[in-house]
Amino acid sequence: MGKPTGFLEIERHDRGYEKPETRRKNFREFVTPLPYGELSQQAARCMDCGVPFCHTGCPVNNMIPDWNNLVYRDQWRSALDTLHSTNNFPEFTGRVCPAPCEAACTLNIIEKPVTIKTIECQIVDRGWEEGWIAPQLPQQKTGKNIAVVGSGPAGLACAQQLARAGHSVTVFEKSDRIGGLLRYGIPDFKMEKHLIDRRMRQMEAEGVSFRTGVEVGASVSVAMLLKDYDALVMSGGAEDPRNLDVVGREMDGIHFAMDFLTQQNKRVAGDDEARAAPQGTLTAKDKHVVVIGGGDTGSDCIGTSNRHGAASVTQLEILSRPPDHEYKALTWPDWPLKLRTSSSHEEGCDRDWSVLTKRAVGRNGKIEALECVRVEWQKGADGRMQMIEVPDSTFELKADLVLLAMGFAGPRKAGLVEQSGVERDGRGNVKANVIDYKTSVPNVFSCGDMRRGQSLVVWAIREGRQCARAVDEMLMGASELPR
DSSP states (O other): OOOTTHHHHOOOOOOEEOOHHHHTTOOSOOEEOOOHHHHHHHHTTOOOOSSOTHHHHOTTOOOHHHHHHHHHTTOHHHHHHHHHTTOSOHHHHHHHOOOHHHHHOGGGGTSOOOOHHHHHHHHHHHHHHHTOOOOOOOSSOOOOEEEEEOOSHHHHHHHHHHHHTTOEEEEEESSSSSOGGGTTTSOTTTSOTHHHHHHHHHHHHTTEEEEESOOBTTTBOHHHHHHHOSEEEEOOOOOOBOOOOSBTTTSBTEEEHHHHHHHHHHHHTTOOHHHHOTTOOOOOTTOEEEEEOOSHHHHHHHHHHHHHTOSEEEEEESSOOOOSSOOHHHHTTSOOOOOOOOHHHHTSOEEEESEEEEEEEEETTEEEEEEEEEEEEEEOTTSOEEEEEOTTOOEEEEOSEEEEOOOBOSSOIIIIIHHHTOOBOTTSSBOOOTTTOBOSSTTEEEOTHHHHOSOOHHHHHHHHHHHHHHHHHHHHSOOOSOO
């Protein structure tokens, strides 16, 4: 490494944020990058650890010590090439990935880990600023045509790799814009959408065609695609949201998180209200908002509600409150269980754990409150944790707007999945292994959340890349694409 003693001499310093009172006023990104010189010093903290466990934490197989060393030595363009060799879209992962690589960092055993996510993001951002990123055209075309259904990170990564191998690729997206959950779901204050548009332009120059507003399984049949294309990749998301099965669920004011977040994405994109909210405007302005679900989607609802001007925001989680700090001797290098406070939480939010929603209360069909009860988690006779309601712990929580952010139960079955006839696993996902990504239907492949279930952007990119190699091998007999 460039500075073997760097981790002993340099303290961790990460990107800063604009103040909450400032950033709550708009939907722009609010992260403040580090100066290049300081970033080089942060890269010098990367240890000469022999076995870089950050590799075990990174699903896209980023060669983290290599580009840390190159940044320290001020060889930014080589660092960018190294980064792009494993990750098609570092500007996405550098913004929205939770950074399991940092949890697995060897330095994390005894100290604060290397600022891997920050370094990754600023490498690619500088690459765009300097004009180093350009379309990568294949030396020759293969004459093969491939349809990729779904334009989230898995579909985009798969399509880009296949185009670079010389295939003609068409990406089908049922929404009006490309990007999947990156476009409609993740708020602009976490990732602005011009980043997707910029990659689209690169991919179009590489030969990828995009068709928006086309729902395969509805407006276009799977049979038609299999007739017109040599291979079909199913790379849609896990879009079937978990519902709240309680009395009063039908009341006005209870909505799925993605309906709420997507509307705001469309407003920021410049859509008028009729187009952004064809089924009615969802706004948190002056409302008492309750977000059910403690994950990233719930956090996104909190940040969006605060920007709307909510009267109050409360987040409920059915699980117990995690510890403030992980037990590193037990968890490292795996992803630890600990209390995580997002930038949205810092902007204003009450959080409560071990809470089960029992009933929605309201008048004239409109939600006014949630009836809740506290629960405890105890180990049952079979060794599994069981939820037990605490006696006499019922309480009501004022609620004008309830947002359901309880995760997803897999891909939507109607349309593409059912029409394709592919076999599904026990959780309802499209069944395909991670060796060849083939489904039970000939010439049909699947990758990303549609195959593995709700997961991270890094897993989606990894699966898209590996699926592209599998498709290339099937069509050509061999492949030079990396896995």
